Amino acid sequence: VESRMSLVAAGEASDSVVELSDGRLVAVGHRPMPDGGWVSSHEDVTERWRIQEQIGHLARHDALTGLPNRMLFHEFMQAALARAHRGEIIALHCIDLDQFKGINDVLGHVAGDALLMQVAARVRSCIRDVDLVARFGGDEFAVVQVGLQRPEDAEILANRIVRVLSQP
Numbered sequence: 001v002e003s004r005m006s007l008v009a010a011g012e013a014s015d016s017v018v019e020l021s022d023g024r025l026v027a028v029g030h031r032p033m034p035d036g037g038w039v040s041s042h043e044d045v046t047e048r049w050r051i052q053e054q055i056g057h058l059a060r061h062d063a064l065t066g067l068p069n070r071m072l073f074h075e076f077m078q079a080a081l082a083r084a085h086r087g088e089i090i091a092l093h094c095i096d097l098d099q100f101k102g103i104n105d106v107l108g109h110v111a112g113d114a115l116l117m118q119v120a121a122r123v124r125s126c127i128r129d130v131d132l133v134a135r136f137g138g139d140e141f142a143v144v145q146v147g148l149q150r151p152e153d154a155e156i157l158a159n160r161i162v163r164v165l166s167q168p
Helices: 002-009 046-060 070-085 100-107 109-126 152-166
Strands: 014-019 025-032 038-044 089-096 132-137 140-148
Touching: 046 070, 070 089, 070 132, 070 140, 089 152, 100 109, 109 132, 109 140, 109 152, 140 152
Parallel strands: none
Antiparallel strands: 014 025, 025 038, 089 140, 132 140
C-alpha cells in the first residue's frame, strides 16, 4: 500500500492485484487525470486468475493422472542435466506397461484409465519430493531421480517401482 501511495503522490499510474482476506483477488488501477484528479478502478479477477492457473496447469500436466507431462518433464530434465554437469548423480527410469493394449481392448478404456491412475499413484508413492514422475501418454511413464548419493540408489528405486507395480 505504501509504494502505491508514493506512486499516487508522484502522479504516476499504477496497477496491482490485491488478495483479500477471503481469498478473492482484486485488480486495482490508479490513473492520474489531466486536471490533477485520479481515477481508481477495482475489479474482482478471482475467477479469471483461477482459470488462467488451471490452463497453465493443464498445459504442463497429464489430464488423466495429474502427473507432469512431456513439457514439464523436459523442463525438469534440463535442470537435472545441468546439475549432472556440475557433478551431481541423476537417474532416468523409463516405464512402459506390458500388455496394456490388451487391457484396453478386453476391459475397455474406463478400466485402462483406472489402471493408469493406479500406476501413477503407485509410482508417485515410490519417489522423493525432489524427484519427478511424468506420464508421456498411453502407458509410458518416466521418473527422474536427482541428488543421488551413489549410483546404486537408482537400482534401489527401480526395484521398488517394479515391486510396487507388481502387486495385484
